[in-house]
Amino acid sequence: MVIKTAEFVKSSSRWQDCPEPNMPEYAFIGRSNVGKSSLINAMMNHKDLAKTSQTPGKTQLINHFLVNENWSLTDLPGFGYARVSKSMRRDFEKIITNYILNRTNLVNLFVLIDIRLAPQKIDLEFMEWCGESAVPFSIAFTKADKLKPGAADKNVAVYREELLKTWEEVPEMFVTSAEKKLGGDLILDFIRTTNEM
Numbered sequence: 001m002v003i004k005t006a007e008f009v010k011s012s013s014r015w016q017d018c019p020e021p022n023m024p025e026y027a028f029i030g031r032s033n034v035g036k037s038s039l040i041n042a043m044m045n046h047k048d049l050a051k052t053s054q055t056p057g058k059t060q061l062i063n064h065f066l067v068n069e070n071w072s073l074t075d076l077p078g079f080g081y082a083r084v085s086k087s088m089r090r091d092f093e094k095i096i097t098n099y100i101l102n103r104t105n106l107v108n109l110f111v112l113i114d115i116r117l118a119p120q121k122i123d124l125e126f127m128e129w130c131g132e133s134a135v136p137f138s139i140a141f142t143k144a145d146k147l148k149p150g151a152a153d154k155n156v157a158v159y160r161e162e163l164l165k166t167w168e169e170v171p172e173m174f175v176t177s178a179e180k181k182l183g184g185d186l187i188l189d190f191i192r193t194t195n196e197m
């Protein structure tokens with residue numbers, strides 16, 4: 001998919017305040033620092049559409065972008081901050097889960113995972129919740145350039161095995177690097193082929 005236009009629409013702190021759900025939507029989520037803003041910017045061919053490296057806990061907003069005037073990209077707040085209080089984390093989680101469960105036009109959620117890390121409990125639990133809640137999701141591994149290709153493949157295989165302990169099948173997986181502009185095109189192709197509205 002060629003990105004002709006990508007524009008910021010709105011920041012909202014509650015799902016009720018988000019733009020009308022009148023076009024197919026694809027959302028991106030992951031722990032703080034996973035490389036979410038960098039990946040969105042790389043895919044959109046834009047230097048600073050999504051703001052990178054914001055202070056964890058500060059930006060609790062759901063950001064909507066309009067792409068090619070016919071689909072919506074959502075940048076969800078990062079989850080699992082170690083540095084915020086428990087109650088703040090709960091508030092965060094509520095915002096995110098309410099959004100995901102109430103967003104009728106959500107076609108797919110991309111769960112971002114740093115390819116260098118062994119499977120983390122918080123990510124696995126979040127995906128478990130997606131499964132239980134019938135939320136369609138895929139995994140996008142980030143920062144693939146930080147590993148040699150063999151090591152990257154090995155980590156993806158480890159992840160797959162971990163998921164297969166509890167899942168019958170694994171979700172679609174994309175290996176990306178915002179730095180090297182890799183993999184974003186595969187995500188965009190996936191979006192194009194599932195964008196049915």
Ligand code: GDP
Nearest residue numbers: 032033034035036037038052053143177178179
């Ligand atoms: P966010 O908090 O998930 O939005 O993460 P950012 O996009 O701000 O990225 C966090 C840090 O990881 C920044 O220092 C980025 O430069 C770095 N980063 C993000 N993506 C990549 C990547 O693909 N490769 C490398 N080497 N670094 C990356």
